[in-house]
Amino acid sequence: MSFREKSLKIVLPFLILLIGGAVTVAMIKSRKVPEKKERVERGALVNFIEAEKSSRPVTINSTGIVQPRREVTIAPQVSGQVVSVSPDFVTGGFFKKGQAMFEIEKIDYELALEQARATLAKKEYELNSVESRARIARREWERLKNEQEPPDNSLALYGPQLRDAKANLASARAALKQAELNLARTRITAPFNCVVRSENIDIGQHVKSGNNVAVIAGTDSAEVIVPIEFDDLSWLSVPAPGGNGQSSPATVILNSANRPYTWPGKIDRRLAEVDSQGRMIRLVLIIDDPYLLKGGGNPDQPILAIGSFVDVVFQGKEMHGVFALPRQALHQNDTVWVMTSDELLKIKNIRTVRREREEVFVSEGIEPGDRIILTNLTGAADGMKLRAVKQGEE
Numbered sequence: 001m002s003f004r005e006k007s008l009k010i011v012l013p014f015l016i017l018l019i020g021g022a023v024t025v026a027m028i029k030s031r032k033v034p035e036k037k038e039r040v041e042r043g044a045l046v047n048f049i050e051a052e053k054s055s056r057p058v059t060i061n062s063t064g065i066v067q068p069r070r071e072v073t074i075a076p077q078v079s080g081q082v083v084s085v086s087p088d089f090v091t092g093g094f095f096k097k098g099q100a101m102f103e104i105e106k107i108d109y110e111l112a113l114e115q116a117r118a119t120l121a122k123k124e125y126e127l128n129s130v131e132s133r134a135r136i137a138r139r140e141w142e143r144l145k146n147e148q149e150p151p152d153n154s155l156a157l158y159g160p161q162l163r164d165a166k167a168n169l170a171s172a173r174a175a176l177k178q179a180e181l182n183l184a185r186t187r188i189t190a191p192f193n194c195v196v197r198s199e200n201i202d203i204g205q206h207v208k209s210g211n212n213v214a215v216i217a218g219t220d221s222a223e224v225i226v227p228i229e230f231d232d233l234s235w236l237s238v239p240a241p242g243g244n245g246q247s248s249p250a251t252v253i254l255n256s257a258n259r260p261y262t263w264p265g266k267i268d269r270r271l272a273e274v275d276s277q278g279r280m281i282r283l284v285l286i287i288d289d290p291y292l293l294k295g296g297g298n299p300d301q302p303i304l305a306i307g308s309f310v311d312v313v314f315q316g317k318e319m320h321g322v323f324a325l326p327r328q329a330l331h332q333n334d335t336v337w338v339m340t341s342d343e344l345l346k347i348k349n350i351r352t353v354r355r356e357r358e359e360v361f362v363s364e365g366i367e368p369g370d371r372i373i374l375t376n377l378t379g380a381a382d383g384m385k386l387r388a389v390k391q392g393e394e
Helices: 003-030 107-143 159-184 230-235
Strands: 044-046 048-050 053-068 071-074 080-085 100-104 187-189 194-199 214-218 221-228 249-256 259-270 281-288 309-326 335-339 345-349 351-355 359-364 371-373 386-388
Touching: 053 230, 107 159, 221 230, 221 309, 230 309, 249 281, 309 351
Parallel strands: 044 386
Antiparallel strands: 048 371, 053 221, 053 309, 071 214, 080 100, 100 187, 194 214, 221 281, 249 259, 249 309, 259 281, 309 359, 335 345, 335 371, 351 359
16 A cells, blocks of 8 residues: 555545534534514413303202002901902003902892891881880880879889880891992992002902902002102292192102103101101102003003103292302312403302202302303412413314
8 A cells, every 4th residue: 555545535524524624614603593582371271151140050869679558468357258350450550540350159148138228127126025115015105094104114114124125226237238338349449530550359269358458559649759859848848737738849750761751749747756877858749640541641651660760950949149150160178260351260169059060050159251261270379371272173
């Protein structure tokens, strides 16, 4: 290798470094210094609603289970063999008031009735006979011109015999009425419009007086026992004991096949005891025609059967001059966040008159037109800079 080539290999790297350094220094010197700009705090992005005063009816939501308003156990008052049973006298069968359910063999009671009639006729004859002898005895007494008044218990004038005959006649009449009642009781009828909940009877079965054979429930109305909070009671009109006073209306909702079906209801009474588990007041709600037997309703609507779980919405008294706010607008210690006209946060203390699942109702602490913040902020404090969400912003 020549001397020239060796020198070039040694000098060339230093030359490249020197040129690069010069270019770098030139670029640094030619760079423009960036302009200093003051940082602007735009504020936290928030959603809000404007407070508006209005009047709102109170709605109270609860749940309950449908149960019969009238339910009785059927037990025959006479004994005998069952000779006839209505085809509707099965579990789930419906009866109108006075319709025959089943009959007991009546021959024994017809014979007893004939015997009672015969006994009555005999006692009437005996009374007539004693009365005739008594009249004859009195005439004999007067004929003898006995000025002394005869005693009431005089056997000679048939006083005791007459009272005994009258008593026997009264007893015979009572026995006849009893025989007539027993005969009528061989035909057991529905005491009111009802549905059979359970039965245990059939033709040929021997039933005894007083033995339970069926359970029936009234169909004209049903009831739902509804628990509510103690504070909710002041917003409802509950009739006083005895049924006096107005009743707040209610809507009973049955969800079937993903569809809600409604029945009107009204408060009938308040139970005298508090629920032992939830410590809640219990109201009894009445629903008319739960089985849709009176007609005129929606043909697709299902019946409100006993045991159905239902939702109940009470329409309570009206709140006047309140602000309805979403539940998310309420913060700790009964405060709300308000965005002022210069877009600063202000924490206000409020007074609520009622709190529901989705809304709170405020009576004091805010003014109409206040912008109530709905966005949850971390480290919220008075004077915090805010900005309202515009369309398209998140």
